[in-house]
Amino acid sequence: xxxxxxxxxxxxxxxxxxxxxxxxxxxxxxxxxxxxxxxxxxxxxxxxxxxxxxxxxxxxxxxxxxxxxxxxxxxxxxxxxxxxxxxxxxxxxxxxxxxxxxxxxxxxxxxxxxxxxxxxxxxxxxxxxxxxxxxxxxxxxxxxxxxxxxxxxxxxxxxxxxxxxxxxxxxxxxxxxxxxxxxxxxxxxxxxxxxxxxxxxxxxxxxxxxxxxxxxxxxxxxxxxxxxxxxxxxxxxxxxxxxxxxxxxxxxxxxxxxxxxxxxxxxxxxxxxxxxxxxxxxxxxxxxxxxxxxxxxxxxxxxxxxx
Amino acid sequence: xxxxxxxxxxxxxxxxxxxxxxxxxxxxxxxxxxxxxxxxxxxxxxxxxxxxxxxxxxxxxxxxxxxxxxxxxxxxxxxxxxxxxxxxxxxxxxxxxxxxxxxxxxxxxxxxxxxxxxxxxxxxxxxxxxxxxxxxxxxxxxxxxxx
Numbered sequence: 001x002x003x004x005x006x007x008x009x010x011x012x013x014x015x016x017x018x019x020x021x022x023x024x025x026x027x028x029x030x031x032x033x034x035x036x037x038x039x040x041x042x043x044x045x046x047x048x049x050x051x052x053x054x055x056x057x058x059x060x061x062x063x064x065x066x067x068x069x070x071x072x073x074x075x076x077x078x079x080x081x082x083x084x085x086x087x088x089x090x091x092x093x094x095x096x097x098x099x100x101x102x103x104x105x106x107x108x109x110x111x112x113x114x115x116x117x118x119x120x121x122x123x124x125x126x127x128x129x130x131x132x133x134x135x136x137x138x139x140x141x142x143x144x145x146x147x148x149x150x151x152x153x154x155x156x157x158x159x160x161x162x163x164x165x166x167x168x169x170x171x172x173x174x175x176x177x178x179x180x181x182x183x184x185x186x187x188x189x190x191x192x193x194x195x196x197x198x199x200x201x202x203x204x205x206x207x208x209x210x211x212x213x214x215x216x217x218x219x220x221x222x223x224x225x226x227x228x229x230x231x232x233x234x235x236x237x238x239x240x241x242x243x244x245x246x247x248x249x250x251x252x253x254x255x256x257x258x259x260x261x262x263x264x265x266x267x268x269x270x271x272x273x274x275x276x277x278x279x280x281x282x283x284x285x286x287x288x289x290x291x292x293x294x295x296x297x298x299x300x301x302x303x304x305x306x307x
Numbered sequence: 308x309x310x311x312x313x314x315x316x317x318x319x320x321x322x323x324x325x326x327x328x329x330x331x332x333x334x335x336x337x338x339x340x341x342x343x344x345x346x347x348x349x350x351x352x353x354x355x356x357x358x359x360x361x362x363x364x365x366x367x368x369x370x371x372x373x374x375x376x377x378x379x380x381x382x383x384x385x386x387x388x389x390x391x392x393x394x395x396x397x398x399x400x401x402x403x404x405x406x407x408x409x410x411x412x413x414x415x416x417x418x419x420x421x422x423x424x425x426x427x428x429x430x431x432x433x434x435x436x437x438x439x440x441x442x443x444x445x446x447x448x449x450x451x452x453x454x
Contacts, residue, residue, distance in 0.1 A: 125382075137382065137383070138382075139382060140381075140382025140383065140415070140416055141382075141416070144382060144415060144416060147435070148380055148435075158327065159327065160325065160326050160327025160328070160379075161325070161326075161327075162324075162325040162326065162327055162328050162350075162378075162379035162380070162381070162382075163327035163328055163331070163379055165379060165380045165382060165415075166327075166328060166379035166380050166439065169380045169414075169435055170438055173435065173436055186326055186327075213327060215327060215330060216330075247331075249327055249330035249331040249334060250330035250333075250334065251334045251337075252330075252333055252334055252337060253330070256313075259313070261313075261329070261330060261346065261348070262325075262326035262327055262329055262330050262348065263326040263327070266326070266330070275334075292335070292338070292440050293331055293335065293438055293439055293440045294438035294439075294440050294441055
């Protein structure tokens, strides 16, 4: 199994006629994703790589089931495109666009919450359930994607798109495949947090361990630690909680408060933002924190063996 | 997106990327006792010219002996263009790429072409079987051997 997306997931692409969207649509199709339609207002009736293009999301949802939409429209149009998908009943939005205005993101997330939709991103590379489907640009061309991602028992969540691939590649190189890998998006505000997705992983019988790539800045890691610590109220299997291994990059940033490195959301403004403090809080909650990136596979294997 | 540069005092020039891998690589260099001369993040498929310009800029700084190029497995950035840019920057700075590039670890799109080019110039490259922190360790081991 996997979470969020699998081989049956029916995907649409909003902004499908854009240059980057055409490129990742090709990669998704090559990987076996079920891309059932694209949307670009004013371009309805055409097709992109055999995928029919419509003027609106509703034109597609009226005639068939849509499980997810990838939003690749220019930043100023993301808010309206997301509203459209939400109101048309699409349950999962994957927003790949960078530099979406923060107030637009807040409005999108508020409407998504009211309507019960899930949002990944913005500024995400997408989601992959290896061997089944990929939604977004994650992994690049299908041939490259197959080199980095293998099916298996490890869930991956990463604040960095590139490190979603890198981390999965490291696991694959060490014989550890992935159930699903999620690029969370590198912005200060993203649609889904580590903590919000944790119950999905805990409820997936095929996911035996979870690996996280974390960065300085923001409350995502502390919120996860709090949630992981909760004794009850979550989906748990056979009395076992899911082992979590985390790596936190950017320790050096503690010496340079106020300077943004890497992603928009990666900045140290206070002690709670530092890699060191995040490591401390996560360890307190029973999360295994790797000191070196290449230790991760051994720590995952140990966690799997202990179960 | 290419070319965010922050200066440090060390002797090892760094060209790193993308967003998360650059944080990982910089930490790894320091953890293994390396002295970074700079933090220079690239991404978003930079042109050969851009990478060559950054390489020249980093090598022009007094005390910079060698340069390490470390990125995550890339999907959108082309390995061969990064390789070409770094080699061009070395040559234009009057340096031998084989002696100047302490590590080149950029696997992914167009890697066969990139690796072929690096071989041609006698530069040792590291593929996806070598992790980011192992690449940093090797770059620093190469530095201490002196050259």
